[in-house]
Amino acid sequence: MTATNGKRLKAVSALFNFPKALRDDILDLPGFKQAFDLPAEAELTFGVGGLSFLRSSFFNALRALYADRSQVETVASEDGRSCELSLKADGDRTVVACRVGGEPCELPGFTMVSPQASDRLAEFDRIAERDFIHDVSSSEWRQRITDSPLSDEEVSQLMGELEQSPIRVREKIRAEVELGKSSIPTVVPQSRAYYQRLIGPSLGHSDLAKFVSGPCKAHIEELLRWEPAVGFAFALLVAAGHSTISELVDVSERPTADLVAAYDWLADRGDRFSQVAGVEIGIRLIAKHPEIEDSLIRMIEEMRDENLAATDSRFALSASLFVLVDGELSRRSLMIEEPPYWRRLAALAQAAMFERELVLSHVQAESFIQWATMGRGSDFFMQGLADLRVEPRWLPDFMSPERLKDEAISRMVAAGDRLKDDEGSEKFRTLLKGTDPEGLRARVTFPQSFLPGSLEGNTVPMLDLPAELVDKLRGQEDAAILSSQSLAGLVNSAFVFRITEEHSRLAAEALKKVRHQVAMGSGASESFAVLIGLATVAAVTRATELAKDVRILARVLRRRSGTHYDVDDLMRVGLIASAANPQLTEWCESVGEWFVEIAQEEMSAGDAGGLRHYLQKLCTVVPELWRYAAKADAALAAVAQAA
Template sequence: MTTIDTREAAVAGLALFPPSLRISALESKNFRDEVGLSVDAVIQLDEIGVAFRRSTLFKNIRALLSENVASAEIIDRNNQSWNIALDKEKHGIRITAAERTYLIPDFSCLHPNVDNRLAWFDAETKRHGVSDEDLRAWRRILADREIDDEEVDGLLKQFRLTPRYVSAAIEKSLRRKNIRIDALIPDEVTYFDRLVGKPAPEHDLKQFFEHTTKERPGLDLPAAFLLSSHSFGPQSIALEAVDPAKVLEFFDWAEHAGDRFTQVGVVECGLRHLHKMPQLAPHLRNIIQTIRSDDLTSETGRLELLCALIMLVDGELARTGICRERQPFWRRLAAIAHASVIERAIVAVNMLPDDFIAWCRQSRGLHFYLQTFVDMRREPRWSPDLLSASQLKAEFIGRIVAAAPENAGTMLGDGSLELFDRASSSSLVAQVSFPFSFLPGPLEGGQPSIATMPQEIEDNLNEMLRSETLTAKSFVTLVNSALLYPLDGEFARLAAEGLARAKYELPNIKSSDEAFHLLVGLAIVASVTRSAKLANEVKILMRAVRRKPDIEISQENAFRICLLAAPASAGLSDWGKYIGDCATELSFEDMSRDSITTLWNFIEVLRQLEPTLLQTTSRADAALQAAFACCPPEVKTAEAS
């Protein structure tokens, strides 16, 4: 009998796999240890532009650290000779070839002495501002033994996944005009846990912020204000616990170089502390003026940039799925915080690349858009259409006015009375826009409205929805109230019964836009009230409306209405079935090749984001594939000149 060597069998087996799977297998240390394989990686020193075999480089570094040699010769991958030696004054390794001299990190994690290893580790932890369980585990390893070559990258990767390191790396990428998604957005959830705090599965939005505040080991103001996408963040910051000089320094930085969400949070927090820290007034006054003056007509303005960055980051998190097991509000908090990190870097380098905003939207806009529809099953009160420059400004103004005490204008001084003068048409109060300043924010999709519905609105709803004769106007108050007030499921029931009673014939629908907005509004009502009955009636109404000769609602917009109505069912199975049924119905309609492509693309991305839809949309996928194959490309003929 021939004995098969495990190592040889593994090598032969790996040769049968595609390169991507082969690399993935070899990256697993457990697999390599099991079959007796080892790898010798190549370390690329980007600052120098040379590469060395890891085993050779680390062997010589260990010799230097143990002081067995004063210097060593090492050959790079291009067969060029380099001399390496410790530079104790600069705490690094000096690497020299001919007239070229560079300094690289000293890799003291490889030091044979435990005290030196731990001193290096503690200094790095302090420099990067993070000390969590992952890093503490590495400290225990360094205290127990020397680490091997393969472990070095795992250790250093922990520091590369810290917010301070990532922020500096993004700035460096922007200065080099290295605009790539992987250079701007980390693909490890560990980084985002460190950025905003790791959530407990059972915590809602408020509980998360309360828990994060208690777990915060020290108050790093630039990091703390990255949680300003909700007022809970600034409300949890106690400025009196920080050195007043550092507070003033931070507020000055926020005024001149802060991201927009941080600036809003600074105003909310600063107004609360203004009676104790009047020296903050000039900074608050200037930030408020800046936010009030944000130009909504500029396609390259700060709010358009912020929206594009949120789309880019949240869309990339959706694509990679690294936050799929987390609550939508947490992923959105993490996405906005990281978008703010990128915004800070753009301000710091004072450079916005040409077409950068358009690139952000085109790169991950669809993933952001469809992921938000998927999120609505769990958090139905926030839809992707609520991310816009105008909506952000309305929210910011509303938050600032809500945070301002009665005497805010007097406390801010220097002509600030006008800012909060309710009688002035140019005041900040006058810019509060109803209903937009009162709509749910990005993290509030799962939070019930805290406003109380006025009695006259409730009476109007009852009167209009119980009327024997229903028109499109009968539903206006209901639609307008959906995101502003807590809606009783009874109103959704009345709306559903009213549509059936009217046999889906609603007079006074004068245009396609009016029909579309009515259907969108009713779909949102169905979602926020969790009324599957109304969602089904909306689907029937949409079918009836789209058959009218003077009404045109594209397959794309019809599918969008279905996605808005689907969260009426919170259960994954029923939600997926509703979307699958709608997609199947639309996919069998006559449509242009462009419409087929758009709808098919929507379905393909949705199936990636939520695998449950693989089954429920399978018929739609097959129908669209067949329709695309049968639909010839449109031939464009040149006009005669």
């Protein structure tokens, strides 16, 4: 059924209100053009001489060639040039030879238009093996090209699908970087299938451990079987996310010479994320392959000694690129059905791939750091705060150069605990296990080195909360005013120790008994730290009553003379506390109430505009929130527009 002229006109008008990238995605939706009676014709443009053809004319000419490979077909380009097309062999491939005005040029192969299923299958299998494309989507395409010839649109869709492989994307990123530019659509591919090919599908696992032991393990094993050197490099991108994933990478049976070459490359050109995983894996290899030790020591010392304030800080670059990728994935709502840990692993692996190409080209890190962070910082931040409803133990604030360095050192120290006394040189053992100032252990600090990593938002710490901290909180039962110091131990430990419902209940009862009167130290910073800490305790224990008490306490504290909180800070407290509600509807209600209350605070037009911007970003991440946030949005709009 086609659309009426009025319906068609409205569809075309609406399309031009969207950015080009989104407009193209909509036009590519199956059946969209037919539903609105839009022209299905498309153009193909090639870099060689700027040749452009109508897709139907070009593909029909190729179909005739594949039907009779000895003939020559003539097709007119869009600028009127006459082009002679023929097929020729290039090793095990068939390519399209083109002559324009007597001058030869070569075009990509288009074997997928062949009427012969054997041609299509041979080309598809060649590309799939070369580019490591073995997923559900590719299996479905293989069946389609087996069953029947493809239409023009199907050929274009298939070619686009085959472009979404880590190998192809790496080539595109490298080509752009070599030209001194980078575009977000290239750096952050807009295909969910691509990220499944990069890190392995989640298969619906909401738990990190189940993903690691299931689809992630299978993906790593397939990579290492596929192509040892390249497969190891791509496996490191996945292993970079968590130490349990690096445990899956077994290259112990590889020739020593190959491992030496791989670790030399990793030390010279590897991204920081992969280098951490490489050290973890290398510690397991050192007894059998001691020749890799020099590269391991070089990476460990560089990470240990890196100056995070330097303009070329690699940890700063890693953090910024992660923010860029994760923020763009959020902006495009590409992973809306995936658990947060899986999306973050995909973002981390993609950021690491990009970093490798920047290192290879020796570009100035400072400009990329600013570009990456400023471009998608607010998208990343609001996505991270929304993720707390599902994975409450990781804050977006943790994606910082300081935190990444702390995490790298703690991971390497934990891996070093497995090093035996007779493995590696004395220098190597001292770096990993020694207690002198040169060793990594001297750089371990509490609590920074024990905070959760980006994939551990739903992981419960193994350490119990020290009894003395609980006793200190219980000791306030008969106090008329609760001291912030009695809460300090609890609120500073929420991410490090196992906090239980009993602990959050004690805090809630203590607040109620003193009618939310808490004695604070000087300045608003201490009271804000208590608010954030209590909100975190409420989130990680799913303590909805404590979350309500946090809101009351925030109201009491900001009414005190001399106390002022930025509206952005109040928003952070509210979003963290609201994560005590794992169910979507209850979370939306809590977030909506917080924003309505904050919107009633006195604030400048600029602050109102900024808070409204964050609110709208949040509603883009969680569209269901609009129903509960519309009143706050209207109030903030009124203040912002009053200037």
